[in-house]
Amino acid sequence: MSITPLRSHAMVFEKDVAIPMDDGAILRANVFRPDAPGQYPVVMAQGVYGKDVHFADGWKPQWEKLMKLHPDLCSNGSTGKYMRWETVDPERWVPDGFVVIHVDSRGSGKSPGFLDPMSAREIEDYVASIAWAGTQTWSNGKVGLIGISYYAATQWRVAALRPPYLAAIVPWEGRSDHYRDYGFHGGIMSNGFLQAWWPKQVLSNQHGSGGTPYRDRDTGLPTTGDALSAPLLLGNRSDYPAEMARHPLCDAWHRERSPDLSRIDVPVLSAGNWGGPGNHLRGNIEGYLRAGAKKKWLSMHIGTHYESFYLPDYVAMQKRFFNFYLRGDQNGWEDEPPVKLAVRHVEGSATRTENEFPLARTVWTAFYLDAATRSLAPETPGSAAETSFDATGDGVDFTTAPFAQETELTGFVTLKIWVASSTPDLDLFAILRLFDPDGKEVVFDGAHEPTPLTRGWLRASHRKIDEAQSLPYRVFHAHDEVQKLEPGQSYALDVEVWPTSIVIPAGYRLTLTLQGKDFEFPGKAGRLLHNHPLDRGHDDFSGTSTLFTGGDQASFLLLPVVPPR
Incomplete structure (x- = not known):
């Protein structure tokens, strides 16, 4: 001692x-x-x-x-x-x-x-x-x-x-779903x-x-x-x-390692990182939303995985929360708005409080993919089109026009995409990226590695949706059975893209990259990879993937546009 x-x-x-x-x-x-x-x-x-x-x-x-x-x-x-x-x-x-x-x-x-x-x-x-x-x-x-x-x-x-x-x-910054947050992204x-x-x-x-x-x-x-x-x-x-x-399925082994969040009845302060797509980010938001506690708060920050936790302002927040609930100090914590967001900008962030998440004033806006022009726009394409790519290659990009005015996106993101494969399965990696007017990509200092704006994943054979837990703007997959594809037949997939926050400056563009392998920045090896030989090392994931847009097979990205107060 x-x-x-x-x-x-x-x-x-x-x-x-x-x-x-x-x-x-x-x-x-x-x-x-x-x-x-x-x-x-x-x-x-x-x-x-x-x-x-x-x-x-x-x-x-x-x-x-x-x-x-x-x-x-x-x-x-x-x-x-x-x-x-x-x-x-x-x-x-x-x-x-x-x-x-x-x-x-x-x-x-x-x-x-x-x-x-x-x-x-x-x-x-x-x-x-x-x-x-x-x-x-x-x-x-x-x-x-x-x-x-x-x-x-x-x-x-x-x-x-x-x-x-x-x-x-x-x-x-901690996962709450052993399967979806950590072990298997989109299956x-x-x-x-x-x-x-x-x-x-x-x-x-x-x-x-x-x-x-x-x-x-x-x-x-x-x-x-x-x-x-x-x-x-x-x-x-x-x-x-x-x-x-x-x-590989969300079976009893994974469920034993995931909590029944509805049973949590003690006060919760859940702190997540926008820069963590692929580990923890989803868990903090879902944990906050699904926790049964009557007293709960969500605080979203930026920076490295370990940085904010030790900084004086965040330590003060942690102590104030605990002083109220562990010591009984009447410090006004219960009057704090339930949501505190570090809303990301191209450089840094601006802190704002809200009364709920997702934000009630969100305008859920569909941006439609057009395979003919490789564009991403609020208008539906004039005609149906398709494009194909090697499932082991770099895939295809869909890009918006320059934003005419500053636009905030904060909340859940979902991709509805029509696909076909030459094989009985298909892995889809969806990467949402931001580019400045000169075409230079904005790379964020993420929780674990440099990151794009956000990412999503789905194995086509895991496309089954848990309807009871899904919402129009947030898909929840069951992951309880494998439904193989008929080669050449088209299927609609709902891809969960992890939540994000960004204020897009006027003149900047969004790009949605779709491919059949992990996205990595040039010269920067990724850490959160999906390349296990037993999981992906067979012919089902080495074929040709085809994407369909427009007409009866309209594909779109649903984005959380947040108007100013």
């Missing part, structure tokens, strides 16, 4: 605290609390990334970028000594009277056991950890959850179980992130991993405890990537 003097409270740091589980297992936690008598609200996170791995050691490029963008982050009250990837900085929270707890999930870091990320057992353990935190002598009995990505996805799930002592959650396996994530961020932190490159800065010892043999390590973990590949 060490005591570090800080602003209003000195900080007690208790390392490797034992938290008992109902089956006799022990999880290990780091606990940071005020060194003063009293009972304090708790904010916590539980996950597989190693509670003792310093941000700079485990994620050096991201750390260096964060320090370059915000060089004063490790000053003015924080040394940065205890900063961990995607969790709060204790030195910025404990002085304000919070207890901060970071728990290694079963089988990771200092917590022995079977490593099974995103399993039901992992979430049952989280329930037990929350109960432990809520009943300690230094706890006021109110626990809040906060964290990014993995530490957000688990919040949605554990909150749906309604554990005692849980009082509020702040899922920051196409998303493996690019997974194949890097599993060895680097999970296996390197497995409990007993003698090969981990990480050392605890406090002790100099491995962050994963005593080393285990290779056979024992292998037997102590699931094969998550292989399991993902074995479940």
